[in-house]
Amino acid sequence: MTLIALLLPCLIIFGACATAQPQPLPLETVYLLHGLGRSxxxxxxxxxRLKRQGYRVVNFPYVAAQEPLSSISDRLRERIEADDSARYHFVTHSLGGIIVREGFREGYPDGLGRIVMLAPPNHPPLLAKGLKGFPPYQWVTGDSGAKLTDVSFYEDLPIPSVPFGILAGTGGNTLLSxxxxxGVILVKTARLKGMADFKEVPHSHTFLMNSSDTGKFVLEFLRRGRF
Known part of the structure; x- marks a missing residue:
C-alpha cells in the first residue's frame, strides 16, 4: 500500500506530461507580390524558401496592363480578409511594393506584421520617366505604368504604418545612370522615409528576388525586423 502511495504521484505527473502536448503556433502567412510585367x-x-521555413505563402496574381492599380490593391485586401490569418506579412518586388502602399489608403485587416520591399520604385523611376509617352510602354504597363511616372501620385502615396525594410540592387550599369x-531604378529612389532597415545587394532588378542572400535577408527581416 505504501509503495502504491509513493508511485501514484509519479504516475499522475508522467501521465500529464504524456498527454499535455504543446499546441503548434498558428501559421504566419506571407503574401508575395511580383513586379511590373512579370508573373x-x-x-x-x-x-x-519561405514555405520550407514554415510560412504559409500566397503568391498573389495580377496583370498590371489589364487592371487599375487601385483595383489590384482592393483585390489584395479582399483576399486577406477572406484568409482571416492571425498574422501576415508582405514581400514585394518592384511594383508590388507600390500596390501594397496603395492599400494603406483604406487600411489592411488586423494582423499585419512586417513588409519587405525588393527593389521598390518608391520615387518615380528614371527608366519609366524616360519611356513616358512611348506607346508600347503604355500598352504593357497600363494604369500602373502611368502612375509610376506621375510625381503627384507619389506625393499622395501612403507610407506603411508597420515596420518595413528595403533591399536595393546595385547590379545595374552606367547606361541607365x-x-x-x-538596371531599372536608382538605389536612392528605392529609399523611403520611415523604413526600419535598408540594405544594398549586388544584383540586377530582374533577378534580385532569386538570389540566395536575398532569401536570407527576407527571412531575417520577417523574424527580427532587421536585415
Whole structure:
C-alpha cells in the first residue's frame, strides 16, 4: 500500500506530461507580390524558401496592363480578409511594393506584421520617366505604368504604418545612370522615409528576388525586423 502511495504521484505527473502536448503556433502567412510585367513564377523560388521555413505563402496574381492599380490593391485586401490569418506579412518586388502602399489608403485587416520591399520604385523611376509617352510602354504597363511616372501620385502615396525594410540592387550599369542602380531604378529612389532597415545587394532588378542572400535577408527581416 505504501509503495502504491509513493508511485501514484509519479504516475499522475508522467501521465500529464504524456498527454499535455504543446499546441503548434498558428501559421504566419506571407503574401508575395511580383513586379511590373512579370508573373507569379518570378516569385516562386522565394516562396518555396519561405514555405520550407514554415510560412504559409500566397503568391498573389495580377496583370498590371489589364487592371487599375487601385483595383489590384482592393483585390489584395479582399483576399486577406477572406484568409482571416492571425498574422501576415508582405514581400514585394518592384511594383508590388507600390500596390501594397496603395492599400494603406483604406487600411489592411488586423494582423499585419512586417513588409519587405525588393527593389521598390518608391520615387518615380528614371527608366519609366524616360519611356513616358512611348506607346508600347503604355500598352504593357497600363494604369500602373502611368502612375509610376506621375510625381503627384507619389506625393499622395501612403507610407506603411508597420515596420518595413528595403533591399536595393546595385547590379545595374552606367547606361541607365552613373549613380548606383539595378538596371531599372536608382538605389536612392528605392529609399523611403520611415523604413526600419535598408540594405544594398549586388544584383540586377530582374533577378534580385532569386538570389540566395536575398532569401536570407527576407527571412531575417520577417523574424527580427532587421536585415
Amino acid at each position: 507569379r513564377a518570378s516569385m516562386w523560388w522565394l516562396g518555396r 552613373k549613380e548606383k542602380n539595378d
